[in-house]
Each structure stands twice: as C-alpha cells, then as structure tokens.
Amino acid sequence: MSEKIISIFGLIFVTSYVAKYVGPGTFGQISFSMSLFQIVQVIAQLGSSIIIFKRISKNKRSGIILINTTVLMRAFFYFICSFPIVIYFFIHGANDSFWFIFAAFLSCFFSSLDVYSVYYDAILKSKINTVINVCGLILSLVLRWWIASFEMPPVLLTIPIVLTSMFPYLLRAIAYKNNYNVRPLLKRHRGKYRRYLLKVGGSFVISDVSIAIYTRLSLLILAVLESKTSVGIYSVALNLAGSWSFITMSLITSTLPSIFSEKNDSLALKKTVKLNIYMAIISITVIFFAYLLGGWFLRFFYGVEYDGAFYPLIILCMSTMVSTLGTVSARFIAKYSGYSFLSKKMLIVLVSSLILNYLLIAKFGILGAAISTLATEILSLTLYNYFFKRGIVASLHIETIKYILMPFRRRG
Structure with missing residues (x-):
C-alpha cells in the first residue's frame, strides 16, 4: 500500500x-x-x-x-x-x-x-x-x-x-x-x-503478450497516426484514469479467497454480485469527482498544454471501471478453471482492439483512442465472456443488474 x-x-x-x-x-x-x-x-x-x-x-x-x-x-x-x-x-x-x-x-x-x-x-x-x-x-x-x-x-x-x-x-x-x-x-x-x-x-506468453499489446495499442497507434504530442496528452489521461485502480484491486484481492473457497455455486454467484456492486460504487464516485475537478486538476498541475486530456480522462475512468468489473469476471471464470478460455479470449480482444483503435484514432485522434479503449473493455467484459460455460458470466451480470434495480422494484 x-x-x-x-x-x-x-x-x-x-x-x-x-x-x-x-x-x-x-x-x-x-x-x-x-x-x-x-x-x-x-x-x-x-x-x-x-x-x-x-x-x-x-x-x-x-x-x-x-x-x-x-x-x-x-x-x-x-x-x-x-x-x-x-x-x-x-x-x-x-x-x-x-x-x-x-x-x-x-x-x-x-x-x-x-x-x-x-x-x-x-x-x-x-x-x-x-x-x-x-x-x-x-x-x-x-x-x-x-x-x-x-x-x-x-x-x-x-x-x-x-x-x-x-x-x-x-x-x-x-x-x-x-x-x-x-x-x-x-x-x-x-x-x-x-x-x-x-x-x-x-502457454502463458501468448495471453501475456496479448494483454501487454492491447493495453498499449492506443499509445502505439497514436504515435503512428498522430504525433508524440498526442501520445503525451493521452498518456497523462491514461495514467490519471488508472491511478485509483489499486483501491478496487485491493478489495478484489481481499474478497477473492472467500469466493474461490465457496463450494456452493449459488452462494459464489451472490458474493461475486456484491463485489461487482462495490466496484461500481467506488468507480462511479471517482468518475463523478474526475468530471467535477478534472479540468482544474489538469490545468493546475500539468498546464494548459494538457487541456486536451480532460475528455479522454473521463472516458478512460469509465474504461477503468469496466476493466475492474472485467477483472472480477475473469477471476470468476478462473474459479471454474477457465484459463484456456481466457487465453483464447485475449487474442480476440487484441484483434478487436487493433481494429477499433485504428479506425477511431484515424477519425477522432486522442478522443478516438479513449473511446476505442472503453469499447474494447466493454466487449471483453460482456460479449466475449458470455461464451464461457453456457453464459455463466451473463448470469452474473443479469443478477448484478437485478440487485441494482431491487430498491426501485420495491417502490413500484
């Protein structure tokens, strides 16, 4: 810490x-x-x-x-x-x-x-x-x-x-x-x-390299299609957007043993749903304050040259939230020994990231890099995970949404 x-x-x-x-x-x-x-x-x-x-x-x-x-x-x-x-x-x-x-x-x-x-x-x-x-x-x-x-x-x-x-x-x-x-x-x-x-x-290298490349693709493609100045502005947004992730990762690390040791699948699902809720609450709070104070923070600490990092910062904070939820889902998949699935999925994520980054950066520059990062994380969290074990991750997400909507249902 x-x-x-x-x-x-x-x-x-x-x-x-x-x-x-x-x-x-x-x-x-x-x-x-x-x-x-x-x-x-x-x-x-x-x-x-x-x-x-x-x-x-x-x-x-x-x-x-x-x-x-x-x-x-x-x-x-x-x-x-x-x-x-x-x-x-x-x-x-x-x-x-x-x-x-x-x-x-x-x-x-x-x-x-x-x-x-x-x-x-x-x-x-x-x-x-x-x-x-x-x-x-x-x-x-x-x-x-x-x-x-x-x-x-x-x-x-x-x-x-x-x-x-x-x-x-x-x-x-x-x-x-x-x-x-x-x-x-x-x-x-x-x-x-x-x-x-x-x-x-x-067997680990393919997955590790896929992760290493796809998490840095936006920077590399920005350097090719735009300029090092764009890379500098974007990297500031990227670093700030990920600086708080250690809070959520600490919570995930401390909670995982109880989920992994749970032999009852239904109880394991409920524990993971609650973990998702905690991740969302922390992330939304950070995004709110980033939107409220991000512009001032960038101008005061980094200078007016980095003003262009504000909107990418907000989008990348959302991406960090989705990535955090993705980590929870990945650990949930690992509980059911889905390591081979995760390795194959990372290759697909890499290809998707390459296509999205190239198209969106060519069209929107720095903002496109942030949007493509968010879109890739959403695909990785949802669609690509839903192919595992008859949609068990989809069930996890549905139960999470139900849990969020529960207070509104009671009022109705």
Whole structure:
C-alpha cells in the first residue's frame, strides 16, 4: 500500500511537474519508448513469473534452480527482440528520441531479469520487495523533480528512467546472492529446466503478450497516426484514469479467497454480485469527482498544454471501471478453471482492439483512442465472456443488474 501511495504522490506532484516542464512532445516520447519495451519485456520473461512462483511454493530448491538456470535465456530473448527496435531508432530517431528509446531498453532489460521479486513473494517475504520498490521509486522521483526543478536538459530524464528498475534489481540481486550457487547436480539437467520453461511458459506468453499489446495499442497507434504530442496528452489521461485502480484491486484481492473457497455455486454467484456492486460504487464516485475537478486538476498541475486530456480522462475512468468489473469476471471464470478460455479470449480482444483503435484514432485522434479503449473493455467484459460455460458470466451480470434495480422494484 505504501508503494501505491508514493506512486500516486509522485504522479500528482512529480510526474505532473516533469510533464509541465518537458511538454507533451517529450513526455509522449518517454511514454512511447516505455510502451514498446514493456511488450518486449513480457515476451522475454516467457511467463516465468507464474511458473517460478508455483515451483518455489512446492519445492524451494527446485524453484531457485529454475531462476538461476534460465536467467541467461531471458536475457537472450530480450536482446533478440529488442535489437531491431534499438537499431531502427538509432538510424531513424530524431533529436533526443533515441536516448529515450535506449533508456527504456535498459530499464525494461533489468525488469525482465528481475524475477527475484517473485522469489520473495513465494517465500512470503514480500516486505523485502515493498521496501526495495519504495526506495527505487523515491530515488527516481527525487531525480526527476531535481532535473525539472533546475531546468536541466530533458534528455537527463533518461537517468531516472533506467534507475527506476536497475536500482531495485541490484538490491534484490544482492539480497539473493546466497542462492547463486544452487545449481542442478548434473549439467545436462540445466537444459531440462530451460526446456521446461519454454514448454510451460509458452502457454502463458501468448495471453501475456496479448494483454501487454492491447493495453498499449492506443499509445502505439497514436504515435503512428498522430504525433508524440498526442501520445503525451493521452498518456497523462491514461495514467490519471488508472491511478485509483489499486483501491478496487485491493478489495478484489481481499474478497477473492472467500469466493474461490465457496463450494456452493449459488452462494459464489451472490458474493461475486456484491463485489461487482462495490466496484461500481467506488468507480462511479471517482468518475463523478474526475468530471467535477478534472479540468482544474489538469490545468493546475500539468498546464494548459494538457487541456486536451480532460475528455479522454473521463472516458478512460469509465474504461477503468469496466476493466475492474472485467477483472472480477475473469477471476470468476478462473474459479471454474477457465484459463484456456481466457487465453483464447485475449487474442480476440487484441484483434478487436487493433481494429477499433485504428479506425477511431484515424477519425477522432486522442478522443478516438479513449473511446476505442472503453469499447474494447466493454466487449471483453460482456460479449466475449458470455461464451464461457453456457453464459455463466451473463448470469452474473443479469443478477448484478437485478440487485441494482431491487430498491426501485420495491417502490413500484
């Protein structure tokens, strides 16, 4: 929770200060660069987070061996996927854009290697992760504020971009050092662990990459069809619209165990309906205040150059609400072991998002990006989920609507 509070503090006071200083163009270049390599990062991790977590939970030594024997493989995949992007922008990048690309490349490289965070979560020492992440976040925010405050060249922002992930990675790697010598008894077993990660991780990669791409498609297509300035304005709206989602996610995380452990399907449905209602109440409250104060907030903290982010902000807040309800539905599907369905659905969502983003951004620009994001989330929440297990998610949504309308029925 402390990490989230510092992130929001940084978003309001530091990120806004930096965004105002560098302007939408440079801010858009930073957002675009990070979006590109975050996708590469997901590919390079090969679904290892889930696999390593499960392996350590069952057999700690085996999990440590899996981490140690696959680190070079993750680095290899990251460099193979990143190399064409770095070379392209080295040749075609204008002004300082290449340095932001290179900084994003380094930052996501350290993130792709940093599966040590999974190790500490799996051995129930997540406080180590929290302390390290908070230290890295504070260091990055202080450097960003310092660079903007003293009006230093914007290209120096590449330093905190790299340190945001490098610093936590190095701290976790040092804390993990006693485990480096844990290796398979026979050298040939190293290949066995690598093949295992490729085989099992492959089933997660498709879904993970689909999610990574579709959540960033609007930014990437805006960069192609519009400009980096549009990306900068839109990324401000996107970041603000998602900044409060940790509240709903915390509630979902704390409520899910009781839903998963419920053996009575009818009671599980009722519990999930109530969770949907709580999500809707929180989300509608946030949307109301965003509409009421969003314009003032953007002008005061970000400057008049970001006025164009207001209407996308409201639409994206709605999208965050739908996405939150979608998370509840996805967890409800997971209760019935619908992991294969969710993986296939994400591919369809990706294709839908690509089509909607291209058509709507070409027609309406930044506003089109926000509308396409909302439309994609609605399709993902409703139509695409209704094909699972004879429409059990449709039943969930119908019961939720009935619950909302219950007071009005009584009055009638």
